[in-house]
Amino acid sequence: xxxxxxxxxxxxxxxxxxxxxxxxxxxxxxxxxxxxxxxxxxxxxxxxxxxxxxxxxxxxxxxxxxxxxxxxxxxxxxxxxxxxxxxxxxxxxxxxxxxxxxxxxxxxxxxxxxxxxxxxxxxxxxxxxxxxxxxxxxxxxxxxxxxxxxxxxxxxxxxxxxxxxxxxxxxxxxxxxxxxxxxxxxxxxxxxxxxxxxxxxxxxxxxxxxxxxxxxxxxxxxxxxxxxxxxxxxxxxxxxxxxxxxxxxxxxxxxxxxxxxxxxxxxxxxxxxxxxxxxxxxxxxxxxxxxxxxxxxxxxxxxxxxxxx
DNA sequence: GCGACAG
DNA sequence: ATCTTGTCGC
Numbered sequence: 001x002x003x004x005x006x007x008x009x010x011x012x013x014x015x016x017x018x019x020x021x022x023x024x025x026x027x028x029x030x031x032x033x034x035x036x037x038x039x040x041x042x043x044x045x046x047x048x049x050x051x052x053x054x055x056x057x058x059x060x061x062x063x064x065x066x067x068x069x070x071x072x073x074x075x076x077x078x079x080x081x082x083x084x085x086x087x088x089x090x091x092x093x094x095x096x097x098x099x100x101x102x103x104x105x106x107x108x109x110x111x112x113x114x115x116x117x118x119x120x121x122x123x124x125x126x127x128x129x130x131x132x133x134x135x136x137x138x139x140x141x142x143x144x145x146x147x148x149x150x151x152x153x154x155x156x157x158x159x160x161x162x163x164x165x166x167x168x169x170x171x172x173x174x175x176x177x178x179x180x181x182x183x184x185x186x187x188x189x190x191x192x193x194x195x196x197x198x199x200x201x202x203x204x205x206x207x208x209x210x211x212x213x214x215x216x217x218x219x220x221x222x223x224x225x226x227x228x229x230x231x232x233x234x235x236x237x238x239x240x241x242x243x244x245x246x247x248x249x250x251x252x253x254x255x256x257x258x259x260x261x262x263x264x265x266x267x268x269x270x271x272x273x274x275x276x277x278x279x280x281x282x283x284x285x286x287x288x289x290x291x292x293x294x295x296x297x298x299x300x301x302x303x304x305x306x307x308x309x
Numbered sequence: 310g311c312g313a314c315a316g
Numbered sequence: 317a318t319c320t321t322g323t324c325g326c
Contacts, residue, residue, distance in 0.1 A: 092314090127316060
């Protein structure tokens, strides 16, 4: 009877989850492991994946998980899979992965079995990577469990390690004048946790990019830039569209026919002229301390309990 | 008690 | 995350 709907999972569950995060965190590789990641034009990169989970409005359980794969640099959808799922874990800030990752993992494994040739070389994940309470956000979590390079792409700043969406932060955002402008997110601990990135000329609100797995922050930001026709990078945006559309269909709701009047002519992503950008101008001294760490092997995967209900 | 709160 | 309608600018 006494559901913890209002209070969230018990302390015991959070404790287990924290231990699981700490265990998996040891496997995160926060540097480039692929040759294309170091190439200025990302030559060698052909497929970029995106994942997302959308929710059914009045329902706290039903949701749709989607995985899409886009060609690079064209950014055309070459694969998409959506699946209705029943969520078991509640959303708790800092533990998003325990809610979403199991289903995303299934989608990746299904692709691995049925269309291995379409396996993405990197995944853009809705949420944070190392920019996280314990340095292990959903992008790290999915990265370690799939062993795919992953990038964390968050739409809001997770206020962690002294990072605050305060007046100073907002002022820095105001200084991001054009597409590609960015500034580092330096935590109190002295670590660069991620970058705030203006991903599009027509969007004031930045993205918060952080390392997920097997990719440097520099490459992560550069790749994100190359994937942005709009504010949200295409892989994530397409995954979002797919999952919402799938929910509509499954609910038998009226869907938008084809809202395209003129010939579909879409913006190009990758800016060519400037490869560098205006980060850190007129700001406190910011040095790059990558702190490369190696990680042995993925290890075994166990379920860290779904015993809060 | 107050404030924060990725998705 | 989810919902909503209009409004503004090119």
